Amino acid sequence: MGIDVKRRLMLKGSMAAGLATIAATAGLLSPRIVLAAWPQAAFEAKSFDTALSALLGSSSTAKSGDIKIKAPTIAENGAVVNVLVQTSMPDVESMSILVAKNGNPLAISVDMAKSADSFIKTRVKLGQTSKVYGVVKAGGKLFSSDRVVKVTVGGCGG
Amino acid sequence: MRVNIVNKGGQANIRLLIKHPMETGMRKDKASGKVIPAHFIKSLVVEHNGQQVIHAKCGVAVSKDPFFFFKVKNVAAGDSFKIKWEDNTGKSETKEEKIA
Numbered sequence: 001m002g003i004d005v006k007r008r009l010m011l012k013g014s015m016a017a018g019l020a021t022i023a024a025t026a027g028l029l030s031p032r033i034v035l036a037a038w039p040q041a042a043f044e045a046k047s048f049d050t051a052l053s054a055l056l057g058s059s060s061t062a063k064s065g066d067i068k069i070k071a072p073t074i075a076e077n078g079a080v081v082n083v084l085v086q087t088s089m090p091d092v093e094s095m096s097i098l099v100a101k102n103g104n105p106l107a108i109s110v111d112m113a114k115s116a117d118s119f120i121k122t123r124v125k126l127g128q129t130s131k132v133y134g135v136v137k138a139g140g141k142l143f144s145s146d147r148v149v150k151v152t153v154g155g156c157g158g
Numbered sequence: 159m160r161v162n163i164v165n166k167g168g169q170a171n172i173r174l175l176i177k178h179p180m181e182t183g184m185r186k187d188k189a190s191g192k193v194i195p196a197h198f199i200k201s202l203v204v205e206h207n208g209q210q211v212i213h214a215k216c217g218v219a220v221s222k223d224p225f226f227f228f229k230v231k232n233v234a235a236g237d238s239f240k241i242k243w244e245d246n247t248g249k250s251e252t253k254e255e256k257i258a
Contacts, residue, residue: 038200038201038215039215043215043217043218079221079222080221080222081221084227099219102219103184104217104218104219106217106219107216107217107219107220108214108215108216108217108219108220109214109215110212110213110214110215110228111212111213111214111215112211112212113209113210113211113212115206115209115211115230115231115232116204116211116212116228116229116230116231117169117228117229117230117231119227119228119229120214120226120227120228121225121226121227122220122221122224122225122226122227123220123221123224123225124219124220124221125182125218125219125220125221
């Protein structure tokens with residue numbers, strides 16, 4: 001009888017576990033286009049290091065010559081600065097653009113599937129003359145490169 | 159949202175232009191002196207044939223009326239792309255397009 005009771009318990013237990021698995025799987029399969037995780041801590045971080053730590057789990061990046069950043073040397077209008085980041089590294093998981101001297105340095109972070117080319121181009125705001133970083137996560141490691149953009153008119157605040 | 163996708167020898171060049179104020183939440187209205195609340199695109203997703211290939215997470219430092227340029231490999235004529243953005247107020251826009 002003791003064994004029988006245990007057997008019941010076992011069955012119950014495994015059923016519960018089974019249901020949990022189903023629920024978890026459903027969660028994973030539900031369309032990811034339902035925009036889930038926006039890394040609030042990373043976007044609200046006030047320094048380059050804390051933003052990177054909150055976003056990618058570490059703030060130490062290896063300098064890489066294989067990250068190409070194209071941005072103007074002098075931007076007349078800090079509100080609209082064209083930035084292009086590109087790399088030929090394999091296994092790129094994400095690419096991010098950070099503006100070191102902005103109140104919140106993280107501007108954009110792009111998660112990429114394998115079929116996405118490791119290339120992003122967008123326009124960002126610069127509050128003042130600052131280093132602009134391109135950070136690439138590839139094969140679980142972080143790489144970065146930077147460029148200074150001089151701003152004559154700030155792009156933040158009125 | 160303006161979507162321009164060009165199939166360049168099996169690679170899709172995707173250019174997006176979105177009309178959006180991208181308010182930082184730090185600017186003040188000059189007339190009333192009140193802070194203009196933050197209003198910005200948080201997330202932008204590109205799907206290729208139903209598969210998510212790009213998920214951009216944006217902050218307030220992305221310029222007003224954002225422009226994005228992405229490239230997706232291994233595409234063929236007739237493939238479908240779906241682009242969706244969502245902002246911090248819950249507003250969103252979706253566009254689907256087939257490439258030639």
